Amino acid sequence: MAKVMVLGAGGFGISLALMCHRYGHEVTVWSHREEEVIRLREEREQKKLLPGVKIPQEIVFTATLEPAKYSDLIIMAVPSFAVRQTAHRLKEHIGTNSIIVCVAKGLEADTFLDFSTVISQEIPDHPNVVLSGPSHAEEVSRGEATTVTVASKDRAAAHQVQDWLMNPDFRVYVNDDLVGVELGGALKNIIAVAAGIADGVGLGDNAKAALMTRGITEIARLGVAMGGHQETFAGLSGIGDLVVTCTSMHSRNRRFGILVGQGVPVQQALEQVGMVVEGYSCTKVAHDLAEKMGVEMPITSQTYQVLYEGKSPKDAVRDLMGRPKKKEIEHTWVV
Known part of the structure; x- marks a missing residue:
């Protein structure tokens, strides 16, 4: 005891x-x-x-x-x-x-x-x-x-x-892997907000699955750049925490995102959730950190623009879908 x-x-x-x-x-x-x-x-x-x-x-x-x-x-x-x-x-x-x-x-x-x-x-x-x-x-x-x-x-x-x-x-x-565990737990809140926005806009299961999958990609990208191990992001503090936070109504980050996706103003959505929404503040921190380090995080960037610059969620979806052609597999991808 x-x-x-x-x-x-x-x-x-x-x-x-x-x-x-x-x-x-x-x-x-x-x-x-x-x-x-x-x-x-x-x-x-x-x-x-x-x-x-x-x-x-x-x-x-x-x-x-x-x-x-x-x-x-x-x-x-x-x-x-x-x-x-x-x-x-x-x-x-x-x-x-x-x-x-x-x-x-x-x-x-x-x-x-x-x-x-x-x-x-x-x-x-x-x-x-x-x-x-x-x-x-x-x-x-x-x-x-x-x-x-x-x-x-x-x-x-x-x-x-x-x-x-x-x-x-x-x-x-x-x-x-202390760095990987911490960053996985922190950054998944951003993707959960984005997933909630997707739900609020009315996107389907295909979009939600893609958002989560590409979300863990950019989490791992920043995490490895910060010194984390890529395999950590396939674990409990990475994919595990991401899945539960993006799919459950227990998640205040997802609930907040749903409200924003439905057109509720950001500050009003924060008040309606009625408790601290860690993904809101972490979005700005991660956005600024990614820019400082030169790490590409498109979902985080679009979420930042929606939450802090007043961008329409539907415009953010359009811009994500219209990004230049890419290879799916990267050297920082989770194995």
């Missing part, structure tokens, strides 16, 4: 807290909002994000980071924009032997840094691990079969996290 502290009381944070409690760990959940802590203590349910899923009394809620001092495992389940500031606050409280696991998926705006690097900059003396893969909170919270991968510069830490988190409902693999 481990002492686990989950930072973030959103859907995925609560689902991981429930999973850890279900298999014998001592769990504390932190939120920076005192009112949220009080509500969760009283209602024992994350009604907005996980309605109907009851939270056992044994799971403790707190608005202080003090319990981190005594925690074996600290799961950082905060939105991508809050990773650095949360890590900065955490470093004053973290215990000597604690391992950090980040489940946020994205890249830091302006710096283009992955979150493992961000956390290492803020808390340099502690191993940190990233967890990624097809893992909707709604299903994890109910104990439905889920498989993910973990990666770290510290292999022993990754294996320790695998030992702590793996159970009959939650299978955990270890992957040594």
Whole structure:
């Protein structure tokens, strides 16, 4: 049994807290909002994000980071924009032997840094691990079969996290390609937004399949350019996460895209989804990074133009379909 502290009381944070409690760990959940802590203590349910899923009394809620001092495992389940500031606050409280696991998926705006690097900059003396893969909170919270991968510069830490988190409902693999795992989990959100836009416009299954397939191609293209291994993008944090995020209505990125494809203004669509849409912010970061590195990402580029420049989704489809002739197989393609 481990002492686990989950930072973030959103859907995925609560689902991981429930999973850890279900298999014998001592769990504390932190939120920076005192009112949220009080509500969760009283209602024992994350009604907005996980309605109907009851939270056992044994799971403790707190608005202080003090319990981190005594925690074996600290799961950082905060939105991508809050990773650095949360890590900065955490470093004053973290215990000597604690391992950090980040489940946020994205890249830091302006710096283009992955979150493992961000956390290492803020808390340099502690191993940190990233967890990624097809893992909707709604299903994890109910104990439905889920498989993910973990990666770290510290292999022993990754294996320790695998030992702590793996159970009959939650299978955990270890992957040594930290860059690939992080980028696959981050960039698939962009393709999920694009897939939602395609659904909203009314495109069929043929277009959706092509979008996902060519989407993983450009994810791998940027990922390899950043130092990732191409085979990683054929794995859980690549194709696995891409498939579930592009096809499920659990996906806020897809739901957001559907609204945009139906003609709802971008800001209004964000408000209607009612929670952080990581694919929206990641689209701009990835677009700027691809331009900086000279990497061709046509789906990301067209999605950026729709979300940030007001381009019509139908015009974006037309421009994607009308691109110059290409060979399908590239040297960075997934094998």
